[in-house]
Amino acid sequence: MPPRCLPQLLALVTASLLTATPAPAQTSTAVVELSDRPVVRESLGLRLFLPIGAEAQTYELGDRSSLTVLLPNSLGVINIQDSASAPEATLSSICDGIIRSRLSIDPPRQLPKPNQRMGRGALLSRAPNLTIAQAHGPSHLAERLYLAIEDSSSSAAVMGYTVIKPTPTRVLTFELITDPNRYAEARNMYELTVASATIEDPTNIAEKRRLGIETGVRWLQDVNQDRLTTAVQSIGENWNWQRLSKPSLAGGGDDAAEEIGYRRISARIGRRGDLRKDNIRNNGIDNQRGYVVRIESRTLHQSLIIDSSAVFFLSLDKKEEAWSVEMAIRDQKTGQLQRSSEIGIRLDNDVTVSTRLGDQPLQTSKPQIEGPGYISRVESFLLPYLLVQTGLPTEYRFYCFQSQSGRIQMRADSLETRNDQQNGAWTLTTRLSQDDEPQVAILDKAGAMLLTRLSDGARWEPIELAKLGRLWRAKRLPMN
Secondary structure, eight states, X not given: OOOTTHHHHHTTSOXXXXXXXOOOOOOOOOOOOBOSXXXXXXXXXXXXXXXXXXXXXXXXXXXXXXXXXXXXXXXXXXXXXXXXXXXXXXXXXXXXXXXXXXXXXXXXXXXOOTTEEETTEEEEEEEEEEXXXXXXXXXXXXXXXXXXXXXXXSOEEXXXXXXXXXXXXXXXXXXXXXXXXXXXXXXXXXXXXXXXXEEOXXXXXXXXXXXXXXXXXXXXXXXXXXXXXXXXXXXXXXXXXXXXXEOOTTOOHHHHSEEEEEEEXXXXXXXXXXXXXXXXXXXXXXXXXXXXXXXXXXXXXXXEEEEEEEEEEEETXXXXXXXXXXXXXXXXXXXXXXEEEEEEEEETTEEEEEEEETTSOOEEEOOOOOSSOBOOHHHHHHHHHHHHHHXXXXXXXXXXXXXXXXXXXXXXXXXXXXXXXXXXXXXXXXXXXXXXXXXXXXXXXXXXXXXXXXXTSOEXXXXXXXXXXXXXXXXXXXXX
């Protein structure tokens, strides 16, 4: 299957068709600096360090996921994915298949030698018997090749492949796509990125998940009405305002920071009818008592203003939940407005989610709860308070519905005590799904958030409404 980024990249590469056998690329002498923060993708069993300025994006298709790395300065793309493999398949035979597929060479025709044109391009180089060193455990054998690809649109690209078999039935492929004129520089970045990879045994990953879920299930058995009520009261019915900003690298404090958004949160013991905007309750299900969490937010992205309003309900016995999320995206340049909504209902283990985008028809899905350890959306927002109540530093895993993916996914929450008690008692590191970047929150003794750092350098922190208003007005930002 052709990589999803190939059409976009081929539109950017040079228009000159390869008319002669390409010469091997010269080794780039440019110094490549890797980030000191690893990218972790548990679904791939992968941990690696990217060049500074690179961006990572995860894609999911069914139970498979892949990682796409956009190299800095538009140098190219690295696609990383795993697939099943026959135990008898060798690195050599897998690479043979890649060459035949990419160059359109059918058997029994012989494969090209290095720097030989054939089919849709040429084999630039091929290196068997490579090793990818691991910090713990034995190294992995690998094979690498580079191809010059011609395209019917008279565009061209260079594609590189590094193939690893971490287990007899699993193949991990690192694919590079780059412009022929930037091949040397992109190749240098690509090979350093691959060399930084740590590949975890799937058995160890499965065991880590199992232990985390077991810990979460045991913990959930003690989350009773008293604990939930205490957590709800810790937040309270009055709005708690939080600011999302990115500090300036040059310093300057709040005045110099980039304002990204804000939100306000409240919680109370209420009724299911609190989800209704008209505040009209009948004598039936609307009067069901439970825990209610309300969140309203505004986020700025380029010329877009993104507003959302969400209400989440959980019955006192935790057997039922419901939620309503509404979002409006307005473009300040064009004035265009797009609305969307999501309504969710759960009765025991039966979940139904209905979504609508603009004037499009309503879409309904039935996300599946994959096993024990499911937490409601109310509990997910109360989680810092609930975990601190127990006070057990360890990793917990749960299943929870995520609006972004429209699926029930496993999340991981790791609670640790802090040595610097003056600046917070606890650190809670959260991954909302197995491939999400971590969010690191500093909590006080009751579980209230003092600061949350996101992977891109942005940070959430509590703020008084008056101060938030002064900052946004001073920067002439829309806060109506």
